[in-house]
Amino acid sequence: MPRKTEAVDDTMATDRPEIEIRGLHKSFGDNHVLRGIDLEVARGEVVCVIGPSGSGKSTLLRCVNLLEEPSGGQVFVGGTEVTDLDVDIDAVRRRIGMVFQQFNLFPHVSVTENLTLPQRRVLGRDKARSAAVALENLKRVGLADKADAYPAQLSGGQQQRVAIARALSMGPEVMLFDEPTSALDPELVGEVLSVMRVLAGEGMTMMVVTHEMSFAREVADRVVFMDGGVIVEQGPAAQVVGHPRQERTRNFLNRILDPAAAGAPADDGRRPRAEDGGSGTG
Amino acid sequence: MTSRLTRRQRRRISQGIQYAVFVAVLVLIGVLADWDRLQNQFAQKDLALRLFPEIITTALRNTVIYTMSGFLLGLVLGLVIAMMRLSSVAPYRWVASVYIELFRGLPALLIFIFVGVAVPLAFPGTEIPGGTYGKVALGLGLVAAAYMAETIRAGIQAVPKGQMEAARSLGFSHARAMVSVIIPQAFRIVIPPLTNELVLLFKDSSLVLFLGVTLQERELTKFGRDLASQTANSTPILVAGLCYLLVTVPLSFVVRRLEARADKAV
Ligand SMILES: Nc1ncnc2c1ncn2[C@@H]1O[C@H](COP(=O)(O)OP(=O)(O)O)[C@@H](O)[C@H]1O
Ligand SMILES: [Mg+2]
Numbered sequence: 096m097p098r099k100t101e102a103v104d105d106t107m108a109t110d111r112p113e114i115e116i117r118g119l120h121k122s123f124g125d126n127h128v129l130r131g132i133d134l135e136v137a138r139g140e141v142v143c144v145i146g147p148s149g150s151g152k153s154t155l156l157r158c159v160n161l162l163e164e165p166s167g168g169q170v171f172v173g174g175t176e177v178t179d180l181d182v183d184i185d186a187v188r189r190r191i192g193m194v195f196q197q198f199n200l201f202p203h204v205s206v207t208e209n210l211t212l213p214q215r216r217v218l219g220r221d222k223a224r225s226a227a228v229a230l231e232n233l234k235r236v237g238l239a240d241k242a243d244a245y246p247a248q249l250s251g252g253q254q255q256r257v258a259i260a261r262a263l264s265m266g267p268e269v270m271l272f273d274e275p276t277s278a279l280d281p282e283l284v285g286e287v288l289s290v291m292r293v294l295a296g297e298g299m300t301m302m303v304v305t306h307e308m309s310f311a312r313e314v315a316d317r318v319v320f321m322d323g324g325v326i327v328e329q330g331p332a333a334q335v336v337g338h339p340r341q342e343r344t345r346n347f348l349n350r351i352l353d354p355a356a357a358g359a360p361a362d363d364g365r366r367p368r369a370e371d372g373g374s375g376t377g
Numbered sequence: 378m379t380s381r382l383t384r385r386q387r388r389r390i391s392q393g394i395q396y397a398v399f400v401a402v403l404v405l406i407g408v409l410a411d412w413d414r415l416q417n418q419f420a421q422k423d424l425a426l427r428l429f430p431e432i433i434t435t436a437l438r439n440t441v442i443y444t445m446s447g448f449l450l451g452l453v454l455g456l457v458i459a460m461m462r463l464s465s466v467a468p469y470r471w472v473a474s475v476y477i478e479l480f481r482g483l484p485a486l487l488i489f490i491f492v493g494v495a496v497p498l499a500f501p502g503t504e505i506p507g508g509t510y511g512k513v514a515l516g517l518g519l520v521a522a523a524y525m526a527e528t529i530r531a532g533i534q535a536v537p538k539g540q541m542e543a544a545r546s547l548g549f550s551h552a553r554a555m556v557s558v559i560i561p562q563a564f565r566i567v568i569p570p571l572t573n574e575l576v577l578l579f580k581d582s583s584l585v586l587f588l589g590v591t592l593q594e595r596e597l598t599k600f601g602r603d604l605a606s607q608t609a610n611s612t613p614i615l616v617a618g619l620c621y622l623l624v625t626v627p628l629s630f631v632v633r634r635l636e637a638r639a640d641k642a643v
Contacts, residue, residue, distance in 0.1 A: 162542055189548035199543035203562050213547040216557050258543075265547055 111174050113138040113269055113300040114159060119168035121154050128154050130324040132168070136269075139298040143311040143332070146321035147347055152304040155321070156271045159302065160191045173268055189217060192262030196274040198254040200246040206233070206257050207242045210264045218265065225264075232260040236290050252283030256290050263294075270294065272303040306351055312336050320344045421612045428604065428616050435593065436600035437620050443582040443596055446510065447517025448575055454518060455525030460555075462530050473526065480523030485581050489516040493588045509594045513585050521578055528570045532563035569635040576628050580621065597621060 114136035121129040128151045136142050144152050157163040159170055161177055161184050170177050177187045201209050210229035214220045220228070233239045236256035246254055255275055262270060272291065276284040288310050295301055295314045305311060311318050311332050318335040320328045320343075328341045339345045382390075461473035480488065492515050496505060505511040536559050544554035583598035590599060601617030 160546055162546060185548045185550050188546055191546070193543075193546035195539060195543065197537075197539050199537075199539040201540065201543070201558055201562075203565065212557060213544075213549065216553055217548040262547070 111171070112136055113140070113173055114302065115169075115171040116155075116159070117169045117171075119155070119158060119170065120166045121151070121158055121163060122166045128324050129158070129165075132321075132324075132326060134319065134326065134329075136300060136302055138268075138300050140316045141295045141299075141301045141303065141314055142317045142319060143315035144302065144304045144319045144321060145306065145308075145311065145335075145347070146327075147350075150321045151324045152321055153273050156193070156273050156302060156304055159269075159271060160188050160193055162193075185217070189265055190268045192259075192265060192267035192270040194255070194258050194262055194270065194272045194275045196277050198246075198251070198258045198278070200254055200258055200261070202246050204245075205242070206238070206244050206246065206249070209246065209257060210261050213261065214264055228264050229260075232263045233257070235263065235293075236260045237286075250283055251279045252286045255279065255287045259287075259290055259294070269300045269302070272301065272305070274304050274306065276305070276307060308336055308348070308352060320347065322347065418611045419615045421610055424608060424610055424612045425616050428613055432597070432600060432613075432616060432620060436595055436597045436617065437624075439594060440579065440582050440596040440620075441624075442510065443513045443517060443585060444575065444579045446514035447521055447578050447582065450514050450518030451521025451525050451574075451578070452571070454522035455529055456560075458522055458526035459529035459533060462526065463533060477523045477526055480520055481527075485516070485520045486584055486587060488520055489584045489587055492516040492519070509585075509588060509590050512588055513582070516584070516588075517578055517581060520581065521574060524574055524577075525571060528567050528574065529563065532567035533559060535566050536562045569632050572628065572632045572635060576625050576632070579625060579628070 112135040114134070116132055116134040119129050119132040120127070132155060134142075134155075144155065146152050154163055158165045159172065159177070161170075165178055168178070172187060172191060175182060175187060177184065200206075201212065204212060207226065207229050210232060211222070211225040214225035214228060215222070218225075230239060230242065233242055236259055238253060238256055238260065241249060241253060241257070246257065249257065259270075259275075275291070276287050279287065284307070288307060291301070291303070291310070292314055303310075303315070313332075315332045317329060318332045319326055320335055320339070320341070322343050328335055328339060328344045334340075335344065336348065339348060458473045458476055461469040462477070464470055464473075492505075492512055496515075497503070505515055507514065540558055540562065541551075541554055544558045545551070549557065582596055585594075585596050586599045586602070590596075595603065597617040597620050601613040604613035605611050
């Protein structure tokens with residue numbers, strides 16, 4: 096499992112973490128959603144964020160690219176403080192790709208234009224160059240043949256792969272995924288996860304909010320369990336998913352790994368599926 | 378007894394009654410109305426023919442020009458006001474709201490009179506560019522903008538929030554995202570209601586009647602009314618009316634088609 100940590104070491108041994116979150120707080124009115132988050136993601140590292148619904152996972156991701164304005168604390172991406180009021184946030188966001196649960200493709204333009212429009216309007220690339228980059232990234236997600244289709248003509252899985260290709264076309268240093276497979280029919284989840292798996296293998300720095308425990312076990316360098324706006328537990332996937340130390344983590348994993356057991360007492364014997372991971376997947 | 382009737386029978390009886398009422402009203406109108414007088418007053422064939430081609434080449438043409446220039450001005454102004462309504466700067470929102478309430482709450486005729494009288498008073502020495510055409514475009518445009526602003530605002534808000542977020546996450550500025558991503562989608566949503574607004578404007582252009590216009594600037598209603606008084610016969614009014622329908626009926630048909638398509642697309 097520590098295969099990617101090596102890659103990190105020989106490329107960026109001396110540099111700061113790609114993402115650095117310090118004492119992050121976020122409130123919506125009276126609702127104190129993030130209550131002091133400290134988290135670092137090294138270059139090339141894949142961090143999966145898990146936790147119950149409403150625990151602030153999306154808010155955490157959205158604070159990294161400032162879709163939400165943090166109420167307190169600092170966020171650095173690639174050494175730039177994005178929470179600095181003087182920073183050009185559009186420039187920062189170009190370096191951070193984001194993939195949403197609902198895909199959010201632009202429905203009024205074709206698949207290719209979904210990829211070329213941001214390149215041209217934001218990066219100022221010319222037509223030919225942006226089209227070449229678009230095609231290259233569509234190939235990467237296995238959808239070069241859908242270049243002329245419109246988003247509505249694609250399955251959910253294909254739409255999400257296009258959304259990933261669109262983010263990649265901007266050449267990001269970091270990719271944020273907010274439950275990228277949660278809106279998909281079960282049979283379409285695999286194709287999206289395998290694209291993400293390849294991306295992780297290529298050394299992309301990724302923060303992934305997901306409920307796909309097998310993906311987390313297989314791909315994540317580190318799993319972060321959040322509950323109630325704080326990080327309850329973090330560590331290698333085999334530990335957090337396989338041998339959680341905290342009661343809250345155990346309860347959560349029991350619920351999502353075996354919904355039938357929801358409400359049953361958290362008991363070590365109830366985690367067979369979590370524990371057999373790691374060896375069977377590679 | 379009614380309980381003995383099947384649903385089919387009941388429906389037939391109900392329809393039969395409705396048809397009977399309809400025919401009875403038609404017959405009543407047919408018998409009571411003085412058709413000869415009506416025909417004399419409204420449908421003099423040779424008089425009608427003498428209106429051509431001027432009623433088309435001048436009157437209908439002017440109606441179309443007034444409508445289109447008012448529509449275009451209204452569209453641009455409406456877009457600006459819609460953006461102000463959605464602005465994060467409170468005074469912009471207030472100004473936009475006041476504008477919308479004011480111009481939707483006033484009769485279009487008052488606004489026309491206002492444009493004709495108050496603007497030259499308020500800005501002495503300045504002429505509204507384009508003479509009558511400019512005045513009409515301004516009058517129609519000011520009214521249309523208020524309605525269109527609300528339509529466009531609703532269209533912009535109907536675009537899912539995720540679209541703006543996706544665009545921002547790709548590095549679009551708010552303004553660029555609006556122009557490249559949000560407004561193109563909003564316009565698809567608002568094409569049917571905007572076309573509807575075009576139909577309304579087409580009819581409102583008749584208010585030009587109340588601004589002094591030259592012979593060459595007359596549109597359908599003014600033209601029809603002038604000729605009716607010249608000839609002491611109302612046939613020109615009827616012909617002018619038919620000219621309106623010639624445009625509004627097909628346009629309404631287009632609106633219904635667009636609406637049906639929009640329903641399917643969503
Ligand atoms: N834009 C918002 N406005 C107000 N409350 C919000 C907003 N976004 C999220 N919240 C609240 O923040 C809490 C955490 O939400 P979220 O980060 O979406 O959780 P998760 O992704 O873990 O399910 C929830 O209580 C939610 O209602
Ligand atoms: Mg969420």
